[in-house]
Amino acid sequence: MGAGHAHRLYRHGHSPVHALPPHTKLAAAFAFVVVVVSTPREAMWAFALYAVLLAVVARQARVPAGVLLKRLLIEIPFVAFAVLMPFVAEGERVDVLGLSLSVNGLWGAWNVLAKGTLGVAASVLLASTTELRELLLGLQRLKLPPLLVQIASFMIRYGDVITDEMRRMRIARESRGFEASGVRHWGVLAKSAGALFIRSYERGERVHLAMVSRGYAGSMPVIDEVTASRAQWSYALALPFAALAVCLLGWTL
Amino acid sequence: METPGGKTGELSAGKHGEATAGAAGGTDGVPVSLEVSGLAFAYPDGHQALFGVDFGIGRGERVALLGPNGAGKTTLVLHLNGILTGGAGTVTVAGLPVGKRHMAEIRRKVGIVFQDPDDQLFMPTVREDVAFGPAAAGMKGAELEERVHAALEQVGMAAFADRPPHHLSFGQRRRVAVATVLAMEPEILVLDEPSSNLDPASRRELADILRSLDVTVLMVTHDLPYALELCPRSLVLSDGVIVADGRTGDLLSDEELMRTHRLELPFGFDPRSVTMGA
Incomplete structure (x- = not known):
């Protein structure tokens, strides 16, 4: 509390990413996550490319790597589950450092870890560059x-x-x-x-x-209307479209 | 703490007070803002709160509604904008009967400021909160913006438009709560315990603001000195009926009346010794 109306997840800034209308950012983050999740888990290089894409966004948004990594720690409880998978999953097994691990479990763990981390990173970027208030307006705009x-x-x-x-x-x-x-x-x-x-x-x-x-009759009046120009939309959607290209390559290669 | 600068100066020459101060209960010649007649109401559990309440308030008057706890004050207030209906009697606001047919119009005309500003201020920012009423009535764009600014300006809170309500002091929140209602340009402003929980400075600032407004005010309160300070006329509600209606100073000086209806002045306060500025 205290510091104006910024939430503690929000990092005040004037980057081009901060300036984007909230609904474009929400749409972009959501589309990015959907693309990442639909990528085959065997295409490991694709996930590396996704990470690079997010790094570019973070740089554009001037969110320092340290902050981003620290906030990724929220993921840990979920990661713990992923770590269990190689031990408990059924099927073919391999020996790693004297431990017998399930191959399927290893792929499963990697799948959860990679996709989860990318999703969380995208959300962290969204939260760092968009005020809560704006997020609500964005959600409202996205119907x-x-x-x-x-x-x-x-x-x-x-x-x-x-x-x-x-x-x-x-x-x-x-x-x-x-x-x-x-x-x-x-x-x-x-x-x-x-x-x-x-x-x-x-x-x-x-x-x-x-x-x-004060006249409430079931629906909130629209007080602030957020709008986005075509340029803003294309700037925001550059991320999911780049990711989509990677994803399609992942399926074809 | 900023005062609504300048406005205090013109108070002594205020247009309220004098016009109606003498006419206790009388609204002759002045258009009527609020007319309550024969209002009775019992809650579904059988508890009867109002037993035939009659009074009228002329436009521009500032009237205090006094009464002990449980006298039916809140029940009465909730009838004024049709939140509670269904009992006997009628309420008329600027000639418009309170009822289903004109509900939207009535809610716009009767601005209720509730006791706890945290209940009243429910939007994420002060500006949106003040805009809520007019926007619900269909106003938008520059007109809405202007209305919000004007309302906040009236209570000296324009600089806080983009703050969230929970980051303001209690006194500031109370003033914003008044602005949310002023933005609807009501015919009558109804305040429920406006001075409760305010420190003396906030209390005085709110009084200055209320005096500077050109609107009919009905103030429900226990705070008798505040009533005396702001309202030339008072009504005493006790056990669901209006038992007295007259000049605030006269009523507060009537020890018999005060005692019968559990109204007590603060220690050492003598209404006869107070000389009103105007």
Whole structure:
């Protein structure tokens, strides 16, 4: 909090990637991920080329490699699963450093790891160059069901309010000598969670009342319209199209 | 903290007050903004909150609605823009009866500022929040932009247009909440406990803003000095009926009335010793 309205994932900047309208970036990132996922896993060189493409985007967006790599760490829990695959998968086995590994499992692990990493990297780039607010406008422009956009937007608006409420409840508990230290205290925590839920639910009703009072009748009015020129679209879509070329080569070679 | 500069100066010559201050309850000659007659309402669980409420407010008046907790103040407020309906009696806003047929128009004309600004401000940025009402009514483009700017300007918050509401102080949020309603250019502004949770400076700033507005105000409050400061006329709602309607100073000085309806002045506050600026 505190620092203006930027989310902590967002890196303020004035690069050409930052300047792109949000819906073009969303479309480009999504198309890129779809192309990557549809690439045959045996075409290892193709994934290297995808990584190069993302590196070019990162350079254009002036997102330092260090930042990008650090944010990729979010992937680790999923990677752990991929690492298990060579050990547990069925089929033909090979010996690597004295360990018996499944060939299928190795390919599976590589598949998850490569595609996952590229997907996460694309999302990290998107999040670093696009403000949350803009992402919502982009989703709205891309005709995502309005209800989903509204839910996401309320989540962003009230996330901090509810976290703050949670913090006040914790302080109130601790001020009365309660310190959650073991299973025996879970009951109290569960009751706090229940109380928080009810409070949030009631707040929801009050917010709805305030919305209705200002003429809300089921759909959010469009206040900011985002538009993109043909040039902006082609600049944004350069990434998925380059990736598509690589993908097609991967299938034919 | 920025005050809505300059505006405070012209307050002493304000156009509110004088015109209607003497006419406690009377709205003769002045067009009527709000007319409530015979309003009664019981909640579905059988609890009856209002037992026939009658009053009228003339255009440009600033009226306080006083009453103890549980008097039915909030229930009454929710009738003014048709959130609650179905009981007996009628509510008329600038000649328009509150009912299904004119609901959109009524909601535009009656601007309610709720007590908790976090409930009122639900959009990601201040600007979008202020734009919500007019945009819902179909306004867009430069006209909308202008309306938003004007409303924020009136409450001295124009510099904060692109901030998210949760990064503002409580007083600032309350002022933005007022702007969200002003942007709809309402016939009547209804404020629910406007001074609650405000520090003295924010409280005074809000008072300055309210005085500078050229709009009818109905202010629901416990804060009796605030009512005296801002509203020449007051209504006392107790147990679902209006038990008193008159000059705020007179009502607050009536110890018998105050005591009967659980209205207590802060320690050391004597309404008779207060001389109003204007």
